[in-house]
Amino acid sequence: MNSMTATSPVAEHLPPAKQVGLTRKLWLSGAVVAIVVAVAGLAVPYVVPDKYTMGLLLDGIILALLALGIGFLARHLGLISLGHTAFFGGAAYALAIATQQWGWGMMPAALFGFAVGTALALLMGLLVVRASGMGFLMLTLALGQALYQLCVQTVARPYTGAYDGLQVAAGGTFVGMTGTTVMNAALFWPVVWVVLVVAALVLWWLGRARFGVVLEGIRENEERMRFSGYNTFRPRLYAFVVSGAVAALGGVLFALNAAYVSPDLLSFTKAGDSLIAAIVGGLGSLAGPVLGALVYIDAQAGFNSSGNLHLYTGIALVLVLVFLPGGLTGGLGRLARAIGKRVRR
Template identity: 85%
Template sequence: MNATTLSVAEPDLGLGMRKTGLHGKLLARGGALAVIAAVAGLAVPYVVPDRYTMGLLLDGIILAMLALGIGFLARHLGLISLGHTAFFGGAAYALAIANQQWGWGPVPAAVFGLAVGTALALLMGLLVVRASGMGFLMLTLALGQALYQFCVQTVARPWTGAYDGLQVQFGPGQTFFGMPVASVMNAALFWPVVWVVLVVAAFALWLLGRARFGQVLEGIRENEERMRFSGYGTFRPRLTAFVVSGAVAALGGVLFALNAAYVSPDVLSFVKAGDSLIAAIVGGLGSLAGPVVGALAYIWAQAQFNTSGNLQLYTGIALVLVLVFLPGGITGGLAKLAVRIKRRARR
């Protein structure tokens, strides 16, 4: 265990933990970077020339919401989840059901979808957060696939549409925070909303990771037994982290359903879970930017190689290359390269 982890694990060093938590300068720096990123991202629709590329970028950052949740758990607790599609797809289905069955408008349906996705994360978390390693991975996969199987059953057809899925159809006079429904389905017009939501979600995860809560999570990751002996309860922090990551994935599902205006069982499938995990690994699990970069790279590669009929082959080769030559992912490799350049410049 490193020195940082030891300072987290020992309750006698509470003063040190407070000093390494959030402070004014760090908060101001992080907030400034978030504002800069948000403002810079708003210029993307003016730079991207065609609708096709704009659509790929939007799909990429929606997938990044799902990958962000997975990366947060992996980075702070060392847990790999294949069940976050349950929250992503559950939120999307909840929005569609609220629209189709009850005639709710875009905003109430979106809030309902986010609430359902977060509630699913809480329920699943109560069952799985005590597990670790392969047991945790398999439990999340099993529960996620159980929800998929339920949605395609005949008994669920009146609500989920089974394999046919559900359309999201809002009335002509309804708006999403002032945006007409047609604008929500337009990638260039909907981009500012999705991008700002992504930046806010990433900033919130950054705050949690930098605060004392994040340090406790890292202590649990390094040595959970020692944390218990030191007087820290480990169940609630693990559950809270799981629910937060699930809420971020659910937020992505809400944005997906609004933009696509259609929800199918694919959003709950094992393929979707694999896509998000691969995106997070390729981008790099060690940083917040990693899942975003990985999701954008994955969507671009999928669009380039999908027509060849060998998409899965190329995906497997790319994953092997990243794991062997870039164990920290794209962002991890870039960070190491930057460190080497700085060292050479000093010499």
């Protein structure tokens, strides 16, 4: 029967099976695009005219790392998290404690902060990834706010400074940069930009690989994936930890640049900022959270000067949800397709 199947004339005329996962050609093309984008972005400090705008851009791409992690989970698993500030703020606090309390230099403290943020993602993931929908959202929010409350307790004041926050003692160097240098937005930009591009490339690779295909299968029908023999818990946990690690990178870079951490990094407001940025940019694409974070930071600066920050933010969010359901990138994609159709006609 096998030999008959192999020589069947029907089988000979069937198209070759489509390869699932990340091919070598796709892997290389993604790497080339990332290198081009990274090099192009390095020119930003030479183009931006003033320090204020440069500071806004730097804040935007640091927030973009937090939004990227949230967008990765939403895109591939359909899960919305409000607890990623635990990894962002946890990494920032770990760095600050290591420099302030233990006298560590910036580089080992940064590695420690990243490790702590990733470990928090693993611990939270073990507790929440079996949930889905509203249950997942509320669990991540509850655990994130529990860390916030722990941080502001009086017993934690010697370590976290409670509501007063904690200064980062900028000793040593970070990738060859001194404490004064990392606080300069224009000089710190190349490091943060390269980290953002590399993080986005890794998430893109994972999403295109077999791992991403499995995640999307779980998103569409987890029960069927279980019946097919897949252990759906582990892929969900791995995806959660990866997204948390990206958020932790943002927390480390924020602490280095600001030289100060406060409970606001763990607050519900910060969680809302990152989620709104991801929604505004568009959860359906990798570039969406990055674009959304940049637009959100710029809009917040403008709205804040008017004295009606929350009012205008709410109105802008409603307009995006109603008229741009796929976010800015979704709207741009529809516009590009419409223009393409007209050109072909």
